[in-house]
Amino acid sequence: MTGPFRYTSPEPPKSATGVVADVYAQLATDFGIDRAVTFVVLSxxxxxxxxxxxxxxxxxxAGQASRTGKEVVAAGVSLANRCPFCVTAHTVLLHATGDHALAERIARGEQPEDSRHRQLLAWGKDMSTPQPFSSGEAPEYIGTALAFHFINRIVSSLLTEEMLPGGAEKYRLVRSVAGRSLARTVRRELVPGESLALLxxxxxxxxxxxxxxxxxxxxALRAAAHLGAELLGDEDAALVRASVAAWDGVAPLPLHGEELPARAERPGARLALLAARAPYRITDEDVAAWLAPPFTDHCLVHLIAFGAICAVERIEDTLITRTEEHA
Structure with a gap:
């Protein structure tokens, strides 16, 4: 396959079998986007x-919290992570909820008019701030935010920035029409827990x-993502973890030269660390320096996921620490 995939060649979804086929089937029914490349790239x-x-x-x-509110949080996370693909995706999904004006304000980089939406967008950008939702809603909002901290890193590392062919998503009408086509699916009430049988x-x-x-x-995601550490030696895996631990878990600051391993000397550690802290900086040369036999697409996806989950866990630690401080 070609198109949005930068470094991998996933099997066509129509040829999928086993759990991959089962995920695609549930994805089409519950998400409404058949063969969503965000997931195909992980196949x-x-x-x-x-x-x-x-x-x-x-x-x-799934769940009871506002879908619009959770989409706003996901958009805030994606803005903080400089992931234009995901920002566009969430503006399209906001159109699907019927919140057209809100979708376009976020697409233009403006603040929402509604104060609650402003708070949710700000929290998505910086999860160390007080939580603008109830304790009962917290699992859904926190889960959404951490999910997209992970997904943003996968997307920025392995996909192009264009969500639609030819960059058509830059047109408001296209975003609106795409959102309206998903409206029925987005507004369905899903039964929680039905994905767990796929794990x-x-x-x-x-x-x-x-x-x-x-x-x-x-x-389950954490366990699967940490398997990628096995692709690195102990020293390189420790370097990635130490660098991420030294990050504050909030500011999307670029890595300094001395913090980033040399491409020729430690390509795997460099790639995983970039995936964690600056996935938008991954270059063809970074991937080519590491992705050679015996490594495969399976290995590359796991290595990127290892860097991504290290970042997610650092953000989670920051969230827990700040929550305890405000308690």
């Missing part, structure tokens, strides 16, 4: 695909998930 690693889909479904799509890994559920299906989904 070489089925446990990652299933975990990523489950976290997004159980936090953003192929298990991990501890975080306390913030409060015994919701989001916790099992997040634990």
């Amino acid at each position: 070489a690693a089925p446990p990652l695909l299933a975990g990523t889909w489950a976290v997004m479904r159980e936090s953003l799509l 192929e890994t298990e991990g501890a559920a975080p306390a913030w998930a409060a015994d919701t299906p989001i916790g099992a989904a997040f634990g």
Whole structure:
């Protein structure tokens, strides 16, 4: 396959089997976007695909919190991470909820008129600030935000910035029409937990998930993503973890030269660290320096996911620390 895929060649979705085919089927029904490239790019690693889909479904799509509010948070996260693909996707999905003016204000980089939406957008950009939602809604909002901190990094690393062919998403009419085509699906009420049967890994559920299906989904994604550390030596994996731990978990600051391993000397550590802290800076040369036999698409997806989950966990730590401080 070509088009939006920068470095991988996923199998055509129509040829999928097993859990990959099952995820695609649920994705089409519950998300409304058949063969969404955000997930197709993960298909070489089925446990990652299933975990990523489950976290997004159980936090953003299912549950009782406002879908519009969660889309605003996801847009804020995507703006903070400089992921234009995902920002556009969430403006389209806001059109699908019927919030057309809100969608276009965010698309133009403006503040929402509604004060609650302004607070949610600001929190999505900086999760260390006080939470503008109730404790009962927290698992869905936190799960949505962390899901897109992970997805943004996958997208920025492995996909082009264009959501639609030819960059058609830059036109307001196209965004609106695309959103309206998804309106019926977006407004459906989903049964929580139906994605959990697709999971192929298990991990501890975080306390913030409060015994919701989001916790099992997040634990599975975390376990699958950490498998990527096995592609690095112990020293390189430790370097990635230490660099991410030294980051404040908030500011999207670029890496300084001395913090980034040399491409020729430690290409795997460099690639994973860029995926964690500055995925939009990954170049063809960075990938080519590492992606050679015996490494495959499966390996590349896992390595990027390892960097992404390290960043997500750092953000999660910051969130927990600030929550305890405000308690």
